[in-house]
Amino acid sequence: MKTKQFHLPLYMIASILFGLKTLLVYMFIFDMSIDNLMQAILFFLNPFISAFAFFGLSIWFKGKYQKLFICIGAFIGTIIVWANTMFYRDFTDFITIPVMFQANNAGDVTNSISTLFHWTDPLLFIDVITLVFLSFKQATTSYIRRKKLSILSLSAVMVLANLLLAEVARPHLYTNVYDREDIVKNIGLFNYHLYDIGLQSMTTSQKVFADGSKLNEIKDYVNEHVKSKEKSDLFGIAEDKNLIFVSLESVQSFVIGNKVNGEEITPFLNDLTENSYYFENFYHQVAQGKTSDSEFLVGNSLYPLPGGAVFFVRGQNEYHAMPERLAEQGYSSAVFHANDKSFWNRNIMYDSMGYQKFFDETAYEITKENSVGWGLKDQSFFTQSMKYLEDLPQPFYSKFITLTNHHPYGLGEEDTSIEAFDSESETVNQYFQTVRYTDEAIQQFFKQLKQAGLYENSVIVLMGDHYGISEYEYDALGQYFGEEIDAYDDIQLQRVPFFIHIPGQEGKVMSKISGQIDVKPTLLHLLGVDTTHDIGFGTDLFTKQRKDFIAFRDGSFVSDKYVYTEETCYERGTGRILAEDTNSSNPSVCEPVKDQVQKELDYSDDIVYGDLFRFYDLNDKSE
Ligand code: GP9
Numbered sequence: 042m043k044t045k046q047f048h049l050p051l052y053m054i055a056s057i058l059f060g061l062k063t064l065l066v067y068m069f070i071f072d073m074s075i076d077n078l079m080q081a082i083l084f085f086l087n088p089f090i091s092a093f094a095f096f097g098l099s100i101w102f103k104g105k106y107q108k109l110f111i112c113i114g115a116f117i118g119t120i121i122v123w124a125n126t127m128f129y130r131d132f133t134d135f136i137t138i139p140v141m142f143q144a145n146n147a148g149d150v151t152n153s154i155s156t157l158f159h160w161t162d163p164l165l166f167i168d169v170i171t172l173v174f175l176s177f178k179q180a181t182t183s184y185i186r187r188k189k190l191s192i193l194s195l196s197a198v199m200v201l202a203n204l205l206l207a208e209v210a211r212p213h214l215y216t217n218v219y220d221r222e223d224i225v226k227n228i229g230l231f232n233y234h235l236y237d238i239g240l241q242s243m244t245t246s247q248k249v250f251a252d253g254s255k256l257n258e259i260k261d262y263v264n265e266h267v268k269s270k271e272k273s274d275l276f277g278i279a280e281d282k283n284l285i286f287v288s289l290e291s292v293q294s295f296v297i298g299n300k301v302n303g304e305e306i307t308p309f310l311n312d313l314t315e316n317s318y319y320f321e322n323f324y325h326q327v328a329q330g331k332t333s334d335s336e337f338l339v340g341n342s343l344y345p346l347p348g349g350a351v352f353f354v355r356g357q358n359e360y361h362a363m364p365e366r367l368a369e370q371g372y373s374s375a376v377f378h379a380n381d382k383s384f385w386n387r388n389i390m391y392d393s394m395g396y397q398k399f400f401d402e403t404a405y406e407i408t409k410e411n412s413v414g415w416g417l418k419d420q421s422f423f424t425q426s427m428k429y430l431e432d433l434p435q436p437f438y439s440k441f442i443t444l445t446n447h448h449p450y451g452l453g454e455e456d457t458s459i460e461a462f463d464s465e466s467e468t469v470n471q472y473f474q475t476v477r478y479t480d481e482a483i484q485q486f487f488k489q490l491k492q493a494g495l496y497e498n499s500v501i502v503l504m505g506d507h508y509g510i511s512e513y514e515y516d517a518l519g520q521y522f523g524e525e526i527d528a529y530d531d532i533q534l535q536r537v538p539f540f541i542h543i544p545g546q547e548g549k550v551m552s553k554i555s556g557q558i559d560v561k562p563t564l565l566h567l568l569g570v571d572t573t574h575d576i577g578f579g580t581d582l583f584t585k586q587r588k589d590f591i592a593f594r595d596g597s598f599v600s601d602k603y604v605y606t607e608e609t610c611y612e613r614g615t616g617r618i619l620a621e622d623t624n625s626s627n628p629s630v631c632e633p634v635k636d637q638v639q640k641e642l643d644y645s646d647d648i649v650y651g652d653l654f655r656f657y658d659l660n661d662k663s664e
C-alpha cells in the first residue's frame with residue numbers, strides 16, 4: 042500500500058502526455074510563427090495548462106469514474122486535435138463552429154480527406170491507449186480527492202495567467218482578431234475553441250438586436266471612400282449582352298504565362314490575355330468558405346465572414362446580389378455546377394441571391410468514365426451544359442463553376458497533356474496537369490459557344506476562385522520557383538486570374554491592384570446598370586479614381602504602395618520590410634490603411650451579421 046504514494050496520479054500523467062502531444066502537433070503540423078519571448082513561453086506552456094485544467098477536474102469524481110473521465114476526455118480531446126490537423130492540411134486554418142455545421146459537405150470531401158490523412162495520425166492516440174492501460178493497472182486515485190479545491194484554484198490561476206499574458210504577448214488579442222493562429226498559439230487550441238463558441242453566440246445575438254440605423258453611417262462611408270465619382274468610358278458598353286461567368290476552380294495567377302518542364306501550362310488562357318481585359322494583379326479574398334466565399338464576394342461586393350462560410354452562416358439574409366440586380370433589367374439567371382446542390386448550402390443561398398435556376402449534379406449524366414476526383418470532368422460538364430444554356434431566355438447571366446482542378450488534383454492518363462512537376466509533393470506535381478486540363482476545357486467551351494451562336498453576343502468572364510496550393514505545400518512550390526516562399530510572396534500568390542473578354546474588343550492588360558470585391562460594380566457597369574444606391578465595398582475597375590487597397594479577411598492587405606501581412610509592413614514591388622509593428626507603439630506607414638481595412642471589414646460584418654439589407658429598399662431612391 043505504501044508504494045501507492047509514489048504513483049504519479051493519473052490526471053497528472055494525462056496532463057503531461059496530452060500536453061506533450063498537443064505541443065508536438067503545434068510544432069510539426071501547425072505552421073505557427075513565434076513573435077516574441079512571451080509568446081514562445083505561452084506556446085510551450087499552454088498545452089499543459091489546458092490539459093491540467095481539464096484532467097484536474099477528474100478528481101471531483103469518485104474512484105473508477107475519475108479514470109473514465111480521464112480516458113473519455115483524452116479520447117474526445119484527441120479527436121478534436123486530429124480533426125484540426127486534417128483541416129489545417131487543407132485550409133491552413135483551425136476549425137470554427139460554423140465550419141462544423143457544414144457537415145453536408147462531408148460526403149464530398151471524403152476524397153480529399155483520404156489524402157489529408159497522414160500515416161502518422163494514429164500516433165495521436167498513443168496517450169489515450171496508455172491512459173486506458175494505466176487505468177486498468179493503477180490502483181484507485183481517489184485519495185487525491187482531498188486536494189480538489191487546491192487543484193481547482195491552481196488550474197484557475199494558471200488559465201487566468203495564460204489568458205492575461207497572452208494579451209501581453211499579442212496586444213488586443215481578444216478585441217482585434219484577424220488571425221485564428223494568434224489565438225491558438227497564445228491561449229491554446231482548446232481555449233481557442235471555447236473562445237470561438239463565445240464569438241459565435243455573440244454574432245447570433247447581433248442579428249436579433251440589429252436595426253437599420255447603422256446603414257446610414259455605412260452608406261456615407263461607401264459614398265465617400267469606395268465609390269468612384271465618375272463613370273468609366275466602358276459604362277454600358279455591353280448593354281443587353283449575355284454575361285457568362287466562369288469560376289475557375291483553384292487556378293492561381295502564377296500559372297499564366299509560365300511553363301513547367303519547358304511547356305506552357307495554360308496556352309489558351311495565355312492567348313486570351315492578348316484580346317481580353319486581363320487583370321494581372323487581381324487577388325482572391327476568400328476565407329473559410331473557399332469557392333462559396335468567392336461567389337459571395339462576386340455576387341454582393343461584401344466581404345466573407347471571419348469564421349465559417351457566409352453561405353451557411355447567413356444563407357437566408359436579404360441580399361441585393363448580381364442576379365437580382367440583373368433581373369430588374371430583364372436578365373434571366375442560372376448557375377451550372379455538377380455537384381450536390383446542398384454543398385456550401387448553395388441551394389438555399391442561391392435563392393437568397395436571386396438565381397432563378399441551378400443546374401446541379403442531377404442535371405448531368407455522370408458516369409465512371411466522365412468523372413474524376415470530385416465528380417463530373419469539366420469538359421463533359423461544359424458539353425452537357427450547352428443544351429441548357431441555349432434554352433435560357435436572353436439576355437442571361439450564367440455562372441459556371443468548374444471542379445476538375447480541385448485538391449488533390451488527380452487526373453486519369455487519358456486527360457493528361459503535360460508531364461507532372463517533380464517535387465516532394467504529389468499535390469503540387471499534379472496541380473500543373475489539372476490546371477492544363479481546365480485550360481483545355483475553357484478552350485473547348487469557347488468553341489462550343491461559337492458553334493451555338495452565343496459567343497458574339499456575350500461577355501465572357503473568367504476568374505480563379507482562390508488559391509490551389511496551400512501554405513502547407515510551400516516547400517514543394519518553392520522548388521518550382523527555385524526560391525523559398527516567404528510571407529510577402531505568400532500574399533503575391535493570392536493572385537488569381539481575372540479576364541473580361543468582350544468579343545470584338547481588343548482588351549488590355551490591367552496592372553493596378555484589384556480583387557473579387559470589385560467584380561460586381563465592374564460587371565454591372567459594363568452592362569449599363571446604375572449602382573448609385575448599391576452598398577458594397579468594391580469599385581468599378583475601369584474607373585480612374587479608385588480605392589487603393591485590397592483587403593484580406595485576416596486584416597492584411599495590398600495597397601498601391603504597401604503590402605501588409607503577419608504584422609509586417611512591406612514595400613510593394615520590392616518586398617523590403619518597412620516596419621515590423623508587433624506592438625501598436627511602433628506605428629508604420631501601413632497603419633492608416635490597416636485601420637481603414639479593419640473599418641471596412643467591420644462594416645461588412647455589420648451588414649451580414651445584422652442582416653441589415655432587411656432595412657434597405659434599393660429602389661426607394663429617397664434612401
Ligand atoms: C464544390 C466546389 C469546391 O462544389 O465548389 O469547393 P471548394 O472546396 O473549392 O470550396
Ligand code: MN
Binds near residue numbers: 291507
Ligand atoms: Mn474552390
